Amino acid sequence: MSSQADRALQPGSRAGNASGLDRWLLRTMMAALPRAGYEVVLWDGFSVGDRTGLRVHILDRPALRQLVRNPSLHFGDLYSAGRVAVEGDLVAFLERTYAALEAGRSANDSVWWRLWTDPAPNSSSLAAAVDNIHQHYDLGNDFYAAWLDRQAMQYTCAYFPEPGMTLEAAQRAKMDHVCRKLRLRPGQRVFEAGCGWGGFALHMAREYGVEVRAWNISREQVRYATEQARKGGLAGRVSYVEDDYRNMRGECDFFVSIGMLEHVGPENYGTLGDVIDRCLAPHGTGLIHTIGRNRPEPMNGWIERRIFPGAQPPSLGQMMAIFEPRAFSVLDVENLRLHYAETLRHWTARYLAAIDEVRAARGADFARAWHLYLAGSTAAFTTGTMQLFQVLFARGGNNDLPASRRDLYR
Secondary structure, three states, X not given: OHHHHHHHOOOOOOOOOOOHHHHHHHHHHXXXXXXXOOEEXXXXXXXXXXXXXXXXXXXXXXXXXXXXXXXXXXXXXXXXXXXXXXXXXXXHHHHHXXXXXXXXXXXXXXXXXXXOOXXXXXXXXXXXXXXHHHHHHOOXXXXXXXXXXXXXXXXXXXXXXXXXXXXXXXXXXXXXXXXXXXOOOOXXXXXXXXXXXXXXXXXXXXXXXXXXXXXXXXXXXXXXXXXXXXXXXXOOOEEEEEOXXXXXXXOEEEEEEEXXXXXXXXXXXXXXHHHHHHHEEEEEEEEEEEEEEOOOOOOXXXXXXXXXXXXXXXXXXXXXXXXXXXXXXXXXXXXXXXXXXXXXXXXHHHHHHOHHHHHHHHOHHHHXXXXXXXHHHHXXXXXXXXXXXXXXXXXXXXXXXXXXXXXXXX
16 A cells, blocks of 8 residues: 555646546545545545535645645645635634544554654754744744734734733733733843844833843844834833844843743753853742643644744643753743634734735735644644643742732732
């Protein structure tokens, strides 16, 4: 059977009706994805699957051959190019696909699972990190401004403690939630690793009276953040450094990282722990906010290759490599998974409202790719494939701790 599959993956013609081999490929692929809950239709109308109203259309023979080779890796490119189309709700389709992939992977009773492996993640070395961040974050500030919140440009999970909140209100709530966990006090110093467009640093300085020094290797983001600090009259209390977290120096009362750990890579968690240990004052407190997983797994191959190179969301067990060797005490762990799903719904709605401008500026393939990325991310959080961890920690001997969590939820 393996040799038959290998022969089937040779390039074929786009013209004509689906052959017997084409139909066999489709049937065996779908058999490896149990209970997918949708129908897959070939270019000549032949279909396999459940007639639930959700349909996937494969529009040419080479697309089928490429998709069968590795659905997780190649679906994104084919969808972006318009060679595979989804009829129906894209998020629902992806939720069902993730569940089917998990069930098929666990059963492992198909020859295709010998081929369906994701590539190794990009390196997280200092040199590679610059390229990885440039590819994702330096697409242009105008691109992100079209669909992020319009006040702080937060490209991280918002917090929705009340129903019906706007994205702007939820991002403010997230920033305040983190600040209450850290118990920021005027005049103290915060180091931020990976600051995005600088909105959180400005919020901490403006609303809590602290001094902030933030490190980031995205040139576009540092330029934008520095200008916002100047415009807001906070340049004397907030500074942005275009440099890697590995080069952080000085002493701080609070260490915070919002949405950077995904880029660090587990092989570098010891280095990050050393940086925190070097910089955090004896009485200091820190918080790491990160996309995560329930168990160690690689990032989806297409996202790793096309959207988010080098990203490796950690499990909580992996994160302990930051804390345990340096006797940091973990004080609190909160999972905001469903808050990230809601954040992504807001982002997607704004993105789709601006998609004509994105398409005109960057092309149809790019526009479809980012729609797929946002929809796929939403599905990852609703299905539990991804988590969102906030881990609060301090030095083991720090007794300046609250007696309860009451102050977090006022």
